[in-house]
Amino acid sequence: MSLLVLGSVAFDDVKTPSGYRERVLGGSATYFAWCSALLVRTDLIAVVGRDFPAEFRDLLKGRGVGLDGLVTMADTDTFHWSGRYGDDLNVAQTNWVKLNVLGKWKPAVPEALRDHTYVFLANDSPTNQLATLAQMKRPKFVLCDTRDMWIQEQRAALEEVMHQTDGIVLNDGEARLLSGESNLIRAAHRLHDLGSHIAIIKKGEHGAFLSIEGKGYALPAYPVPEVVDPTGAGDSFAGGLMGYVAHADRTDFATLKHAMLAGTITASFCVEDFSLDRLKSLDRPTFERRLAELKEFVTL
Numbered sequence: 001m002s003l004l005v006l007g008s009v010a011f012d013d014v015k016t017p018s019g020y021r022e023r024v025l026g027g028s029a030t031y032f033a034w035c036s037a038l039l040v041r042t043d044l045i046a047v048v049g050r051d052f053p054a055e056f057r058d059l060l061k062g063r064g065v066g067l068d069g070l071v072t073m074a075d076t077d078t079f080h081w082s083g084r085y086g087d088d089l090n091v092a093q094t095n096w097v098k099l100n101v102l103g104k105w106k107p108a109v110p111e112a113l114r115d116h117t118y119v120f121l122a123n124d125s126p127t128n129q130l131a132t133l134a135q136m137k138r139p140k141f142v143l144c145d146t147r148d149m150w151i152q153e154q155r156a157a158l159e160e161v162m163h164q165t166d167g168i169v170l171n172d173g174e175a176r177l178l179s180g181e182s183n184l185i186r187a188a189h190r191l192h193d194l195g196s197h198i199a200i201i202k203k204g205e206h207g208a209f210l211s212i213e214g215k216g217y218a219l220p221a222y223p224v225p226e227v228v229d230p231t232g233a234g235d236s237f238a239g240g241l242m243g244y245v246a247h248a249d250r251t252d253f254a255t256l257k258h259a260m261l262a263g264t265i266t267a268s269f270c271v272e273d274f275s276l277d278r279l280k281s282l283d284r285p286t287f288e289r290r291l292a293e294l295k296e297f298v299t300l
Contacts, residue, residue, distance in 0.1 A: 007122030035239030167198025
């Protein structure tokens with residue numbers, strides 16, 4: 001099986017209590033694909049600019065990420081985000097954003113990639129998510145992501161995305177904003193009413209919650225002794241989760257519960273260093289060892 005992801009490939013400037021990094025590789029699709037490629041072939045639908053270095057492209061290619069859908073715009077620069085974290089590492093403060101290529105780009109899925117059966121619509125405008133979905137032939141299973149900006153500015157289009165996909169992955173703040181409910185159980189039920197059969201709510205250091213109409217499953221985060229940089233953790237979680245689902249080629253409740261474990265593990269490696277620095281050393285045996293530790297941690 002193979003997996004396709006729409007999202008951003010970006011430069012990040014990040015400051016946390018552990019240090020500062022400038023112009024490192026980031027973006028929702030980057031983190032997602034790096035983690036999902038551990039388990040299944042993953043192809044990108046994304047855009048970069050004239051300033052995107054060959055070394056970053058080679059890094060992704062070396063991971064086995066398919067780049068046929070990665071467009072380069074020669075007349076502008078790559079999307080660039082600058083942010084910081086204080087003592088509360090669950091909250092990112094944005095310093096500034098330079099949209100650059102994202103202000104112009106409309107996704108085009110190459111013909112050879114349109115028959116992917118597993119699709120993840122990472123953080124992007126609902127308009128771009130719908131445009132990507134419209135180009136796919138017969139996807140078997142599609143999950144989407146979103147963020148507060150799209151909830152507030154493109155609510156109607158986002159709800160259409162929810163109706164056209166199997167489920168949504170979002171953090172607790174976004175779930176409350178989208179649902180209008182402060183309690184996350186009620187928020188999940190409201191997300192079902194809005195069109196998402198599956199709702200996966202990320203709670204940062206407190207784990208994640210899976211809700212399929214009539215069934216629920218909660219999982220704690222892996223106990224990481226020191227969080228260095230949480231940037232990309234949610235996308236890494238989604239990558240591990242969808243990578244597991246696509247590899248298993250099943251979407252039943254039991255499979256999704258195991259996929260939650262896989263996503264929790266990939267996210268735990270992400271936060272241990274800046275950018276992809278810790279994830280670069282993540283191989284299948286290392287993943288399996290920590291997965292076994294988490295299973296032992298949550299089993300009576």
